[in-house]
Amino acid sequence: MVSVDGDPGGRAAGTDGSAALAILGGTPTSRARWPPWPQVDDATLGRVGGVLASGRWTVTGAWTGRSPLDVTFAKLFAAYVGTRWCLPVDHGSNALLAALTALGVGPGDEVIVPGLTWVACASAVVRAGALPILADVDQRTLCMDHRAVEAAVTGKTAAILAVHLYSAMAEMDELRRIAARYGLALVEDASQAHGARWDDLGAGAVGDVGVFSMHQNKLLTSGEGGAVVTSDPVLHTALEQLRGDGRRYRPDDEPRILGEPDLEEVGDVQGWNMHLSEMQVALLLDGLERLPGQNARRARAVRVLDDGLSGMDGIDLVRPYARNTVRPFYAYVVLVEPAAFAGLPVEVICEAVSAELGTRVRPCIVPLDVHPLYEPARHPFGRLAGWADQLDPRRFDLREAHAVASRAVVVPHPLLLGTDQQVHAIVEATDKVRRNAHLLGDHRP
Numbered sequence: 001m002v003s004v005d006g007d008p009g010g011r012a013a014g015t016d017g018s019a020a021l022a023i024l025g026g027t028p029t030s031r032a033r034w035p036p037w038p039q040v041d042d043a044t045l046g047r048v049g050g051v052l053a054s055g056r057w058t059v060t061g062a063w064t065g066r067s068p069l070d071v072t073f074a075k076l077f078a079a080y081v082g083t084r085w086c087l088p089v090d091h092g093s094n095a096l097l098a099a100l101t102a103l104g105v106g107p108g109d110e111v112i113v114p115g116l117t118w119v120a121c122a123s124a125v126v127r128a129g130a131l132p133i134l135a136d137v138d139q140r141t142l143c144m145d146h147r148a149v150e151a152a153v154t155g156k157t158a159a160i161l162a163v164h165l166y167s168a169m170a171e172m173d174e175l176r177r178i179a180a181r182y183g184l185a186l187v188e189d190a191s192q193a194h195g196a197r198w199d200d201l202g203a204g205a206v207g208d209v210g211v212f213s214m215h216q217n218k219l220l221t222s223g224e225g226g227a228v229v230t231s232d233p234v235l236h237t238a239l240e241q242l243r244g245d246g247r248r249y250r251p252d253d254e255p256r257i258l259g260e261p262d263l264e265e266v267g268d269v270q271g272w273n274m275h276l277s278e279m280q281v282a283l284l285l286d287g288l289e290r291l292p293g294q295n296a297r298r299a300r301a302v303r304v305l306d307d308g309l310s311g312m313d314g315i316d317l318v319r320p321y322a323r324n325t326v327r328p329f330y331a332y333v334v335l336v337e338p339a340a341f342a343g344l345p346v347e348v349i350c351e352a353v354s355a356e357l358g359t360r361v362r363p364c365i366v367p368l369d370v371h372p373l374y375e376p377a378r379h380p381f382g383r384l385a386g387w388a389d390q391l392d393p394r395r396f397d398l399r400e401a402h403a404v405a406s407r408a409v410v411v412p413h414p415l416l417l418g419t420d421q422q423v424h425a426i427v428e429a430t431d432k433v434r435r436n437a438h439l440l441g442d443h444r445p
């Protein structure tokens, strides 16, 4: 039997070696089935069924004699993050808008946002009526570079929106220093970092206000969902009414009346309805119980990946800042050196590795200056005089973001819940594609 490169067992059909790669018809590195996400069992179904039977489907519904799950989850999640308060909301995008609105960000203001992040981070600023200023990233972490942030500060800057991309945290000490120096608010988007830590502080508890998404893909999910966290009493008061059309929880010592609305109407701010249904909150309570175990499991997978990949030629790994002591791994990012992969575009490398694993690994998010879903001038505010030019994302210099995006292979978190053998297959598949990359010269994405 011919032993071909990358297939020491000689199982591949081709004798010239080209069939060794799964994408060229060779034997894949792994055939095992990857873990599903989200993870659900009878306990999950029981929790949701309990809500359905309870007659209380939302926090805005009538008092039934029992405190809504929304209140329970808010307390538990605030404790998990390390803030005084949490307000569950319907989406991470709305959590961002609520945070900015509570801080008083609006027309005439600028908000500094990383140029490499999900579109909602910038579009929430536009929805608040403010101008997103895109800052370049640090290739070591893929997070906003504090030097680019400081260079972008103007007399109109109102806030910095830090994003912990793929679970590596932004340099929060530097961003706090800049915020304090120029009198700016610091919003922390921890949508990809449930459970990350900056020394003794949880991600979301470092800035003035923290934002989470609980979308289906996130580490804690109710399908759609989100949360805003803060320890600032003024922000808490504003956020509570913003999310509830001006309503808020009654004080604990106030009597409730069966069948009467449980929330009290205040109206200090003009809000909108961002409440979750109680069925969704039941899923969050279920997920929050599983999260520490899942994070531990992912951390173990990451040790396998770090061990296998760190010495590999042409591979670089994310190097978190020293004070970012815990990463929960929304994704594991492998930075490839194109030259070591026969100069192939990262899209082709991802396709080849995906074929080996029987599941998708992907390039990272597209920088916002060219992201097809970021067209802020098409928002109605784009019609305001002079705004279209200022909103144009192409005016920002995001060369580091583009450089790192051309090298990043993103391994999504469900793969990190696989068996040790499956996780090790990610190392083997990467190595196999690297050693056989020259065979993919004509392969275009």
Ligand SMILES: *Cc1c(COP(=O)(O)O)cnc(C)c1O
Binding pocket: 090, 091, 092, 093, 094, 117, 118, 120, 121, 163, 189, 191, 192, 212, 213, 214, 215, 224, 225, 226
């Ligand atoms: C997912 C995500 C959001 C948006 O959350 P939705 O719940 O989808 O609205 C915002 N910021 C970041 C960094 C995200 O990853």
